Amino acid sequence: MTGALAEAWKSKKQKKQKIFATSYIGSAFDNLICDRPCDFVRFDIREAALVYGYGDERSITETECDVMLRHISNDGRLFVSDIPYSMECDNNALSLIGQFMGRYHIGAVNLRLNHNILPLAKKLVLSGVPVIITADCDSLICSEERIVENAVEAGNTCAVLMITEGLSDESYEKIKSMCKIPVIADRNIKNADGYYARYSEIIGMTESKNQYLNIRQLIGSAFDDAAESVNVK
Numbered sequence: 182m183t184g185a186l187a188e189a190w191k192s193k194k195q196k197k198q199k200i201f202a203t204s205y206i207g208s209a210f211d212n213l214i215c216d217r218p219c220d221f222v223r224f225d226i227r228e229a230a231l232v233y234g235y236g237d238e239r240s241i242t243e244t245e246c247d248v249m250l251r252h253i254s255n256d257g258r259l260f261v262s263d264i265p266y267s268m269e270c271d272n273n274a275l276s277l278i279g280q281f282m283g284r285y286h287i288g289a290v291n292l293r294l295n296h297n298i299l300p301l302a303k304k305l306v307l308s309g310v311p312v313i314i315t316a317d318c319d320s321l322i323c324s325e326e327r328i329v330e331n332a333v334e335a336g337n338t339c340a341v342l343m344i345t346e347g348l349s350d351e352s353y354e355k356i357k358s359m360c361k362i363p364v365i366a367d368r369n370i371k372n373a374d375g376y377y378a379r380y381s382e383i384i385g386m387t388e389s390k391n392q393y394l395n396i397r398q399l400i401g402s403a404f405d406d407a408a409e410s411v412n413v414k
Contacts, residue, residue: 183311186289187341187362194363200375202365204228207249210380221259223291224250228379231387239266250285261313262287275304282310289313289341294331302339312339316356317346329355336360344377
């Protein structure tokens with residue numbers, strides 16, 4: 182599958198066809214977009230930590246992932262998932278990730294770029310697992326320049342697709358120009374290879390410049406109307 186997916190996405194990049202992907206958050210909201218077109222859906226652990234009130238993504242264990250993932254239905258679309266930090270660091274990571282993917286019908290894994298993730302990424306690729314790499318400004322690397330260098334290495338050695346989060350437009354352009362694989366961004370950049378949109382940001386569950394809807398305001402108005410209807414009755 183790795184080769185086929187890599188070729189399909191490289192072909193889209195060459196044809197300048199943009200990739201659009203969104204996150205799933207393991208809630209009833211997911212069902213509202215199950216028939217909407219996108220190239221893949223992703224279980225984003227960092228987003229899940231924010232939405233469900235965890236301290237950070239490292240606090241979410243495999244057990245907590247199980248609670249969230251059991252409610253996700255990908256409806257035949259490519260399902261990508263982040264890997265729990267505890268599993269990623271385990272000596273038997275390769276085997277555990279394989280079991281994790283099988284349990285939830287995961288088609289590709291997403292790994293956050295850090296100082297030691299590439300060896301695991303390369304092992305996964307050798308075992309036939311498609312790997313997406315997320316390069317972000319929170320990575321355990323000293324400078325954005327170093328992040329760009331590592332992202333380019335990952336993009337040209339193991340990843341089938343790259344997602345950049347929070348990087349400057351200049352850094353994004355450098356990574357995109359130096360990688361053969363598609364490089365998509367966490368915001369809608371004019372000349373990007375695509376857009377990865379977090380569900381919670383799009384609908385306004387969390388504060389973001391990527392907001393297209395304010396769900397909190399709509400829900401608040403609905404509750405106000407419901408409360409008012411009691412007095413009317």
